[in-house]
Amino acid sequence: MSRDARPWILSLVVVALSAAWLLLDGRQAWPSSGHVQLWYDDPWGPEGSQHLLDWYSPSHVIHGLLFFGVLWLVARRLALGWRFLIAVVVECAWELTENSDAVIERYRNATVSKDYLGDSVLNSVMDVGCMAVGFWLARRLPVWASVLLALAFEAFTTWMIRDGLALNVLMLLWPVEAVRAWQAGVAG
Template identity: 75%
Template sequence: MTRNLHPWLVSFLILAVAAAWLLADGRAPLAPSGRILLWYDDPWGAEGSQHLFDWYSPSHLIHGLLFYAGLWLVARRLAIGWRFALAVLVECTWELVENSDAVIERYRTATVSKDYLGDTVLNSVADVVCMALGFWLARRLPVWISAALILLFEVVTVWLIRDGLALNVLMLLWPVEAVREWQAVAAG
């Protein structure tokens, strides 16, 4: 039984180290208002990415669906717990990179997120929880439902807030002025 707990403990330790790293790097533990909201509805608001869940939470759930699929393809002989630990490591690494000064500044200059502060530690931990939920769902759902969920989350967020995982990656790596203008209408 102890042997089966190791990857889950490792996953928790990875998350704890990432949270401590974010704190040591100067990331705020909570929103500047001191409030902890379960859901923050304004993707362009002053406290975006500062609370538990927001419009970008579905993109982290998609990460989990994709990580499960990718690790199933390349490491299916690895025990599921260790695949999960790898997914947690990748997601936590992304949270550290995403909240680095360089990437925060990139979001500010290349996207419509001019006032982006980065995530709070609370939001980063919640993002990892969303990834974990996506990983868990992918393990239990038929592949077609996982694919449908990815499509659904992307379509809904693009429709409602003019952003999503694919657009976020596009605008971070290869900003397209027409997309920025289209998103600015929602952010306006």
């Protein structure tokens, strides 16, 4: 590993700036109840995406697995720290986009998440942390294990809450009424 600390420091700065942006944009810092939970079990509950970890945390681990793989393919000569910084920038850009008023409204209109309020800043920062966990797992695991882990997370969350990374992206970009109806069987 390179001794260059700049990408690691810049990664922290990017996360801090993203958190500040979300606060300035009016996102709440932590759950409205004021009580932070390690795990929030109800994906459609009033404090969904507000606590440290939730049913969507595995999708952010998958982001890290994917980012590591893609960056290994296209930028493997770049030092690990700089590849990690790129992954953090992409994940933070997603968090800022996901928590914009336009995307929150899209979630409400196109998915079963009718009461979605966006992530708390705490949850967004933890989502970036989950991505970092996925990135580091991908660095350590053989490719087949990373693929198996991503598929297992998708299968598990789809089975448990009828949602996951692939369904979330599908319903956000190209809503399918049959999928929404199937998901509502759990959410409804």
